[in-house]
Amino acid sequence: MAEDALSHPGLDKDAGEEFLQEAFQVMLEEGIRKGMDASEKVCDWKEPEQLQQILDLELKHDGEPQERLLERCRDVIRYSVKTCHPRFFNQLFSGLDPHALAGRLITEMLNTSQYTYEIAPVFVLMEEVVLRKLRELIGWEKGDGIFCPGGSISNMYAMNVARYHCFPDCKQKGNWAIPKLAAFTSRECHYSIQKGVAFLGIGTDNIYLVAVDEKGKMIPADLEKQINQAKSEGAFPFFVNATCGTTVLGAFDPLAEIADVCERHRIWLHVDAAWGGSALLSQRHRHLLDGIKRADSVAWNPHKMLMTGLQCSAFLLRDSSGMLQRCHCAKATYLFQTDKFYDMAYDRGDQTIQCGRKVDCFKLWLMWKANGTAGLERRVDRAFAFTRYLADEIKKREGFQLVVEPEFINLCFWYVPPSLRGQEGCDDYSVRLGKVAPVIKERMVKKGSMMVGYQPLGNRANFFRQIVTNPAVTKKDLDFFLDEIERLGRDL
Amino acid sequence: MAEDALSHPGLDKDAGEEFLQEAFQVMLEEGIRKGMDASEKVCDWKEPEQLQQILDLELKHDGEPQERLLERCRDVIRYSVKTCHPRFFNQLFSGLDPHALAGRLITEMLNTSQYTYEIAPVFVLMEEVVLRKLRELIGWEKGDGIFCPGGSISNMYAMNVARYHCFPDCKQKGNWAIPKLAAFTSRECHYSIQKGVAFLGIGTDNIYLVAVDEKGKMIPADLEKQINQAKSEGAFPFFVNATCGTTVLGAFDPLAEIADVCERHRIWLHVDAAWGGSALLSQRHRHLLDGIKRADSVAWNPHKMLMTGLQCSAFLLRDSSGMLQRCHCAKATYLFQTDKFYDMAYDRGDQTIQCGRKVDCFKLWLMWKANGTAGLERRVDRAFAFTRYLADEIKKREGFQLVVEPEFINLCFWYVPPSLRGQEGCDDYSVRLGKVAPVIKERMVKKGSMMVGYQPLGNRANFFRQIVTNPAVTKKDLDFFLDEIERLGRDL
Numbered sequence: 001m002a003e004d005a006l007s008h009p010g011l012d013k014d015a016g017e018e019f020l021q022e023a024f025q026v027m028l029e030e031g032i033r034k035g036m037d038a039s040e041k042v043c044d045w046k047e048p049e050q051l052q053q054i055l056d057l058e059l060k061h062d063g064e065p066q067e068r069l070l071e072r073c074r075d076v077i078r079y080s081v082k083t084c085h086p087r088f089f090n091q092l093f094s095g096l097d098p099h100a101l102a103g104r105l106i107t108e109m110l111n112t113s114q115y116t117y118e119i120a121p122v123f124v125l126m127e128e129v130v131l132r133k134l135r136e137l138i139g140w141e142k143g144d145g146i147f148c149p150g151g152s153i154s155n156m157y158a159m160n161v162a163r164y165h166c167f168p169d170c171k172q173k174g175n176w177a178i179p180k181l182a183a184f185t186s187r188e189c190h191y192s193i194q195k196g197v198a199f200l201g202i203g204t205d206n207i208y209l210v211a212v213d214e215k216g217k218m219i220p221a222d223l224e225k226q227i228n229q230a231k232s233e234g235a236f237p238f239f240v241n242a243t244c245g246t247t248v249l250g251a252f253d254p255l256a257e258i259a260d261v262c263e264r265h266r267i268w269l270h271v272d273a274a275w276g277g278s279a280l281l282s283q284r285h286r287h288l289l290d291g292i293k294r295a296d297s298v299a300w301n302p303h304k305m306l307m308t309g310l311q312c313s314a315f316l317l318r319d320s321s322g323m324l325q326r327c328h329c330a331k332a333t334y335l336f337q338t339d340k341f342y343d344m345a346y347d348r349g350d351q352t353i354q355c356g357r358k359v360d361c362f363k364l365w366l367m368w369k370a371n372g373t374a375g376l377e378r379r380v381d382r383a384f385a386f387t388r389y390l391a392d393e394i395k396k397r398e399g400f401q402l403v404v405e406p407e408f409i410n411l412c413f414w415y416v417p418p419s420l421r422g423q424e425g426c427d428d429y430s431v432r433l434g435k436v437a438p439v440i441k442e443r444m445v446k447k448g449s450m451m452v453g454y455q456p457l458g459n460r461a462n463f464f465r466q467i468v469t470n471p472a473v474t475k476k477d478l479d480f481f482l483d484e485i486e487r488l489g490r491d492l
Numbered sequence: 493m494a495e496d497a498l499s500h501p502g503l504d505k506d507a508g509e510e511f512l513q514e515a516f517q518v519m520l521e522e523g524i525r526k527g528m529d530a531s532e533k534v535c536d537w538k539e540p541e542q543l544q545q546i547l548d549l550e551l552k553h554d555g556e557p558q559e560r561l562l563e564r565c566r567d568v569i570r571y572s573v574k575t576c577h578p579r580f581f582n583q584l585f586s587g588l589d590p591h592a593l594a595g596r597l598i599t600e601m602l603n604t605s606q607y608t609y610e611i612a613p614v615f616v617l618m619e620e621v622v623l624r625k626l627r628e629l630i631g632w633e634k635g636d637g638i639f640c641p642g643g644s645i646s647n648m649y650a651m652n653v654a655r656y657h658c659f660p661d662c663k664q665k666g667n668w669a670i671p672k673l674a675a676f677t678s679r680e681c682h683y684s685i686q687k688g689v690a691f692l693g694i695g696t697d698n699i700y701l702v703a704v705d706e707k708g709k710m711i712p713a714d715l716e717k718q719i720n721q722a723k724s725e726g727a728f729p730f731f732v733n734a735t736c737g738t739t740v741l742g743a744f745d746p747l748a749e750i751a752d753v754c755e756r757h758r759i760w761l762h763v764d765a766a767w768g769g770s771a772l773l774s775q776r777h778r779h780l781l782d783g784i785k786r787a788d789s790v791a792w793n794p795h796k797m798l799m800t801g802l803q804c805s806a807f808l809l810r811d812s813s814g815m816l817q818r819c820h821c822a823k824a825t826y827l828f829q830t831d832k833f834y835d836m837a838y839d840r841g842d843q844t845i846q847c848g849r850k851v852d853c854f855k856l857w858l859m860w861k862a863n864g865t866a867g868l869e870r871r872v873d874r875a876f877a878f879t880r881y882l883a884d885e886i887k888k889r890e891g892f893q894l895v896v897e898p899e900f901i902n903l904c905f906w907y908v909p910p911s912l913r914g915q916e917g918c919d920d921y922s923v924r925l926g927k928v929a930p931v932i933k934e935r936m937v938k939k940g941s942m943m944v945g946y947q948p949l950g951n952r953a954n955f956f957r958q959i960v961t962n963p964a965v966t967k968k969d970l971d972f973f974l975d976e977i978e979r980l981g982r983d984l
Contacts, residue, residue, distance in 0.1 A: 007968070032512075060865065076854065102515035102565065109519050110523060125544055172696050201655075204663060334740050356642050366564065434831075
């Protein structure tokens with residue numbers, strides 16, 4: 001490279017800003033305005049091969065002009081699913097909060113890492129305030145915590161800290177130096193518990209699955225039985241995971257009774273409240289989590305019900321002695337220098353298993369500042385009210401049948417097409433019913449009218465799981481939702 | 493909640509869009525225009541207590557008006573470090589690429605998760621194309637891979653897949669069912685290797701640290717010695733980590749010789765090219781990674797040298813038999829239904845340890861489309877040329893001393909103030925020299941003129957590590973950099 005080239009900047013700032021301005025307008029127009037418009041498609045569905053052709057994804061030797069790049073942005077948005085659409089009910093997240101999004105945009109522009117005060121002064125302080133607020137809602141005056149890249153990893157942190165709490169030597173010596181561990185969780189827990197024990201070298205065989213009642217809640221007596229079973233097999237019970245808001249049914253495990261069992265056996269109690277944690281914001285519904293303050297750790301994802309945007313997952317710890325730091329620190333002297341000019345307690349990055357760590361607090365903080373705790377509470381209550389409304393509607397409509405009465409905002413139901421009604425007794429009823437939801441789903445996606453998830457559960461055939469967290473949704477959208485299921489499925 | 497409330501949207505779309513428009517302009521003005529302006533401060537430094545007061549971070553019961561929220565956005569930007577500033581040299585990332593940023597903004601707006609084709613059709617296809625391109629640069633025609641939340645977690649994936657490769661039963665049975673594992677890495681490796689073995693239940697004592705030469709490169713003969721040592725101790729060598737671009741010195745371990753050792757002993761070879769991987773884009777400098785195609789897995793972070801923005805970390809695998817999937821899958825039927833209407837091979841989310849996973853491919857893809865492989869190559873070459881320029885300047889200047897001749901873009905040097913010159917032989921020379929960098933650093937941060945990192949290494953006292961990846965930097969900024977170090981340190 002000619003040395004002269006170094007005398008001039010290697011990128012054009014003005015052209016760059018112009019592109020950003022235009023891309024932002026494309027984003028507003030194609031993504032937000034159309035995305036939030038119920039008369040537009042949730043998704044312009046294409047088969048993979050077809051989409052591959054349309055998008056021309058290959059990366060080539062030469063760059064492309066700005067106009068072509070803007071078209072590409074338009075296409076990417078066009079063929080993506082609009083998770084902000086008022087008829088997108090497919091996941092545990094949906095909707096678009098403008099303040100949270102503004103927080104995300106500014107975070108992306110600032111592009112810093114959360115590890116040291118030196119390069120993230122605002123966000124180091126802000127993370128602490130946000131985590132403290134979440135802990136306060138749990139009922140903890142003190143404690144610790146950190147934002148993690150998603151609830152699965154938050155749950156893994158919990159297991160690792162629980163293991164460290166029992167056997168600090170494990171960090172140096174590995175699992176070979178400690179007794180075989182046993183973890184306990186209900187059959188309805190999130191699959192990250194399974195992924196976590198595998199990743200941490202504990203092994204999925206060392207999970208003891210605890211029975212649930214018909215609503216999907218863990219049965220504490222069975223937990224105790226499983227603990228005794230594990231002990232009799234020579235295993236060391238180190239970790240109980242209770243779920244607040246199971247993925248499918250939205251069940252809340254009975255925390256107080258589970259905490260009693262854990263206390264009796266001196267086992268770490270982790271609460272996976274990734275989904276249900278946000279109910280703590282509601283005076284009316286927070287009783288679902290009664291007993292959560294007795295937990296040793298909690299995972300809570302504001303990116304789900306609170307709409308902060310992916311990812312915003314808090315791992316919260318009751319311990320305030322610095323266990324999180326001791327468990328994870330590696331003391332790299334090139335990042336966490338010990339001779340800095342400011343109080344190095346603010347360099348909190350060594351509490352994590354990551355090095356660079358995205359800033360996940362600002363979007364939640366700005367949204368909270370905009371809405372206040374009161375505004376967030378209203379949103380949570382609104383989601384509950386929608387679920388109530390839909391459950392009542394379902395009871396009135398022929399061919400719709402609740403799987404369980406909802407206690408949270410998971411609304412699980414079957415649509416039974418006319419051809420299957422009254423045939424509950426037949427041998428192949430369940431098999432035939434199980435084929436209904438996938439076809440309705442295919443039809444709605446290809447039409448682009450809406451999106452909702454379905455799944456089987458135990459011996460229950462495929463049923464829909466409807467979730468409304470998006471405050472832009474109105475009753476009209478929900479009436480449409482039920483009508484559309486009928487329209488798409490009545491011939492099956 | 494009154495049922496009537498459900499008839500109306502719970503958020504105001506127009507007000508939301510207006511806020512976004514205004515926040516975007518604040519971002520451009522305060523963050524990008526001022527951020528990229530060399531005459532502005534890199535950071536308006538405040539002590540933590542002071543900053544806490546200014547920002548009023550507490551989260552309250554009521555929301556705040558839009559004007560106040562915009563002010564808050566302005567303050568957050570103002571007191572944050574401008575990593576896009578042409579005099580920010582503090583980390584292994586810096587600068588701002590407008591196309592990558594546009595990709596990030598649109599990604600945030602679309603707010604989807606990478607797990608299924610159903611809700612991320614464009615990004616599922618795009619991730620595969622981008623990963624294939626990175627594998628191609630490594631020299632692999634086939635293979636596998638996934639974007640992870642940072643290089644530390646990519647390195648953990650490598651360890652977990654290597655363990656699974658040797659002992660697939662470990663996933664079910666845990667480490668207790670397999671021999672004690674031994675991992676090998678150089679003394680200069682990234683600290684995530686340490687964090688990884690601790691997290692995976694392998695234990696930091698089971699890392700065998702391999703000696704390095706004076707440039708910081710692993711000595712293959714010592715690797716072989718350590719492997720034999722581990723075997724003689726009854727441990728099972730399962731994982732060798734070679735580093736391409738060590739964090740401090742930027743050293744490249746000799747891959748071909750290391751691969752020979754690994755083949756002889758049949759050990760998994762992982763290359764941590766998180767930092768140095770991007771040199772593969774340069775015809776002129778890619779020889780630094782000769783032999784990388786013989787690796788079993790590679791971690792490569794385009795968010796560092798290529799400026800995609802945090803986080804963009806690829807974990808790449810030579811295996812194309814689906815090992816990644818087998819190693820990590822949990823087969824949750826509520827997400828990865830087996831009766832979908834499209835080819836479910838596109839639902840790649842069960843390859844990961846996460847559930848929700850951010851879209852990290854689009855920013856890299858859009859930047860690549862804008863610049864072409866040729867444009868990215870020019871950037872990489874420019875970074876090397878800057879390092880060369882600075883190294884030459886340092887040799888000309890009195891009081892500046894290189895720690896090692898750079899082979900990559902880490903420029904490590906001491907500034908020796910006049911009071912210390914010619915005293916190399918004195919007993920306390922090293923102690924006194926070690927105190928220079930922290931003071932200069934404090935002064936530059938408080939002044940806001942620039943930012944650069946420093947650290948000790950082994951028995952070398954604190955030295956500066958200068959990194960230029962930002963193409964907006966010119967020779968003038970580098971001349972300023974050296975002059976400023978002299979100005980800030982000449983009285984020490």
